[in-house]
Amino acid sequence: MLAGVAAASVALGVAQVVSIPFGTRADARTAVGSAVIDITPGPIKEWVIQALGPLDKPFLAIVVLVVIATLAALAGTLETQRRPLGSAVIAAAGVLGCAAVLSRQGGTLLDTIPTIAGAACGVLLLRVLMRRFWPDAEDPNGSGDQSDAGRRRLIMLGLLGFGVVTGVTGAVLVRLAHSVAADRKAFTLPQPGTTAPPIPADVQPKGVALPDFITPSADFYRIDTALVVPQLSRGDWRLRIHGMVDREISYTFDDLTQFDVVETVATLTCVSNPVGGNLISTGIWTGYRVADLLSAAGVHKDADMVLSTSIDGFTAGTPVQALADGREALLALGLNGQPLPVEHGYPARLVVPGLYGYVSATKWVVELELTRFDRAKAYWTRQGWAARAPIKTESRIDVPKRGQKVRVGPVVFGGVAWAQNRGVRAVEVRIGDGGWQRAELGASYSNATWRLWSLPWQAKSPGTHTITVRAIDNTGAVQTEDRADPVPDGATGWHTVTFTVVDK
Numbered sequence: 001m002l003a004g005v006a007a008a009s010v011a012l013g014v015a016q017v018v019s020i021p022f023g024t025r026a027d028a029r030t031a032v033g034s035a036v037i038d039i040t041p042g043p044i045k046e047w048v049i050q051a052l053g054p055l056d057k058p059f060l061a062i063v064v065l066v067v068i069a070t071l072a073a074l075a076g077t078l079e080t081q082r083r084p085l086g087s088a089v090i091a092a093a094g095v096l097g098c099a100a101v102l103s104r105q106g107g108t109l110l111d112t113i114p115t116i117a118g119a120a121c122g123v124l125l126l127r128v129l130m131r132r133f134w135p136d137a138e139d140p141n142g143s144g145d146q147s148d149a150g151r152r153r154l155i156m157l158g159l160l161g162f163g164v165v166t167g168v169t170g171a172v173l174v175r176l177a178h179s180v181a182a183d184r185k186a187f188t189l190p191q192p193g194t195t196a197p198p199i200p201a202d203v204q205p206k207g208v209a210l211p212d213f214i215t216p217s218a219d220f221y222r223i224d225t226a227l228v229v230p231q232l233s234r235g236d237w238r239l240r241i242h243g244m245v246d247r248e249i250s251y252t253f254d255d256l257t258q259f260d261v262v263e264t265v266a267t268l269t270c271v272s273n274p275v276g277g278n279l280i281s282t283g284i285w286t287g288y289r290v291a292d293l294l295s296a297a298g299v300h301k302d303a304d305m306v307l308s309t310s311i312d313g314f315t316a317g318t319p320v321q322a323l324a325d326g327r328e329a330l331l332a333l334g335l336n337g338q339p340l341p342v343e344h345g346y347p348a349r350l351v352v353p354g355l356y357g358y359v360s361a362t363k364w365v366v367e368l369e370l371t372r373f374d375r376a377k378a379y380w381t382r383q384g385w386a387a388r389a390p391i392k393t394e395s396r397i398d399v400p401k402r403g404q405k406v407r408v409g410p411v412v413f414g415g416v417a418w419a420q421n422r423g424v425r426a427v428e429v430r431i432g433d434g435g436w437q438r439a440e441l442g443a444s445y446s447n448a449t450w451r452l453w454s455l456p457w458q459a460k461s462p463g464t465h466t467i468t469v470r471a472i473d474n475t476g477a478v479q480t481e482d483r484a485d486p487v488p489d490g491a492t493g494w495h496t497v498t499f500t501v502v503d504k
Contacts, residue, residue, distance in 0.1 A: 002156040003133070004076020004086055005069060007126040009163025011090065012068070015097075015118025016170030023178040024228045025104060026111040028097030028118075033064045033227045034312075035100045042383035046487055049223060049272045053279075057227055068093075079130050086130075087123045094119025105313030125159070183233040184346050189286050189334040192263035196284060199265070202443045205454035208399050208414035213442070213452060214265070215281035217336050222343055223270045223279060223357070225379070230311045230364045234347045239293070239331070243307075243370035246298030253347065256331075259288045264328035264353075266448045267418055269391050271356035271380075272486045276396050276495035280418065282449055285351050286334035290368075291324045293331060299370055307376050308350055309367035316362045317378035317387060318352055320370070327353050327421065327448065331365070353448035354421030356389040356490060386489035393419040393479045394492070395427060395453075395471040400499040406459050407504050414439075414454035415495075419473035423447035426472040429455045432465050439469075447474065459501040468496045 012029070019026040037045070037060065048056050071093055079086025097119070098112040133152050203213045234253040242248040263286050270279035294306070299320065306318045323329045329352040333340060340346040345363030352360035358380045369376070373387050381387050395417035400406055417424045423444060428436040442452040453469075470479040483493035 002073075002076060002153065002160075003126060003129045004072040004074065004079065004090075006076075006156045006159035006163065007090065007122045007129065008068060008072030008075070008093075009160045010125050010166070011094075011118040011122025011163070013118075013163040013166030013170065014121045015114045016167045016174065018117045018170075019114035020170060020173050020177055022111055022114060024174060024231070025106060026101060026114045027174070027228070028094075028101055028115040029061075029064055029068070030228045031100035031104050031107070032097060033060050034225070035103055036060065036064070037225050037227065042380070042385065043487065045383070046272060046485075050274060050486075054222060060227065075126065079126055083130065084127070087126055090122045090126060091119055094122070105309075105311065129156075178231045180231045180233045180342060180346065183235075184339050184342060187234060187339045187347070189337070189339060190257070190261045192261045192286055194260060194262045196263045196265045197445075199445060200443045203445055203452065205414055205440060205442045205452050207456075208412040208454045210398050210414045210452050210454070211416065213282060213445070213449075214336065215283060217283070217338065217341055217344070220281045220283060220335070220341075220344060221268075221270060221279045223272060224363060225314050226310075226312050226363075229343050231342070232311050232347060232364055232366075237347050237366065239348070239366060239368065241293065241297045241368045241370070244300040244303035244372075245294075245370050246300070249293075249297045251293065256288055256333075259292045262287060262289055262328060262330060264330065264351075264448070265445060266328070266351055266353040267420055267450045268351065268357055268361060269418065269420070271358050271385070271389060271490050273394075273491060274486060275394070275483070275491050275493040276497075277491075278396075280416075280450065283335045284337060285328075285330055285332045286337070287330035287332035287348070287351070290329045290331055290350065290352075294320075294323065294368070294370070297370075303370040303372060305371050305373045305376065307369040307371050307378060308362040308365050309369070310362050311364040311366050314362065315378040316350075316359050317373065317376065317381060318350070318355065318360050319373075319388060322352055322355055322360070329353070329360075354391055356391055358385060359387070359389045384488055389489045391418065391420045392490045392492055393417075393422070393424075393471050393473045393477065394495075395469045395479060396495050397467055397469050397497045400467065400497060402497050402499075404499045405502050406499055408459050408461065408501060409504065410456065411459050412454055412456050413467060414452065415469060416450045416452050417469075417471035418450040419471060420448055422477075423474040424451040424471050425474045425476070427451070427453040428470050428472070429453075430468045431457065436470075462501050462503055464498060464500050466496055466498050468494050470494050 075086035075089035097115040239251040267282040273279035349363040398415040427439040439453040
């Protein structure tokens, strides 16, 4: 069993080192993990996102390694009992890895070389170990020197450690060799010709610790399907616009300078955000109007969807109307005055105010296809999510936290509310079974951003209480109380928090 694990470890290490010239696209482990993400049913993926949030990708990586270790142990056991079944297991794993690599966006036969090299080394090492330490297949305990079991185990552990060190070193070298950190550092955002209005100081309510109106880039939520963050330089980037257009266009990064640079402030929201969840952030975005890019291609009148594609193969379907109705839908290059963080789409991504991210916010975008909703389906739509997904009116309580203890006396509660593309007119709060009270609102910046609220309250006596919040948008519609899960087009319901008042 240990021989199989040692052989697999070396195989993975060799594959990782050989992949250095090829980059992460040739990493079979990542390719298999990405394929698992693709074939996992939507409800299971949604459960994982809800349960693990940003830890979903590390969790999957660990699961892949556990599966590999299990198969490796099985290969070692089979090889000692019925040769060459164990070698066949490693070879089959290599074939599976090659298939996964070829299934990824842009995968080629050359990208399978590291996997083939690793599998070959794994099979060869397993055969050598069997002949040296288990020459008799009918004697799985080893018919060599029985007193040499300790040395045999030491050699296996040494090979296992060698594989781990080689693999980690290879992974680090791959990342360094293909990192776009230097490219990003060398990039200076173009100065916007159209700047966002200044953010007034009173957008932030006083007397309560609420999230910053502008989310720091380091705190911006991240939910996507990329197991490994794509590394795409400005020089390699291209944006192809095709499909139902008069002329196909391919933009380089330098080609974009012919368009006006726009700065806008917008709140992005993930459709997986549960009631009271934190998968929502607000940023200052710099980029080019998507409408300008599409206009140069000549969009056909009967095209109603833009199918955007990421460098890693993810797709999103966005209504053409949402890109041309006056909202600042951008091909964004910058966030909060700096080039996009790599994990948030550097060098370019889409930002479309008013739509959930799964139908609009494609990161590392390289393709825009003009098509129709009745002809094409995007990544999440194929898994049962709604094709059209405007963001719903929602609100959240940030203070108090669930289970928080509040001292008797004056206290200020608060939170955020959002109704992108409509705006928030009012927020109402209810303590226990009492009546609804109008919260104090921070200044309204725009309909594309969230709005922060606060409510002073007098805690008169010890006890357990609940606080509930709801928002009213600028059309006068009240946030629905009906509770619904995120699938298929966003969660609904009033956020309620239980807290306790205690003596001073």
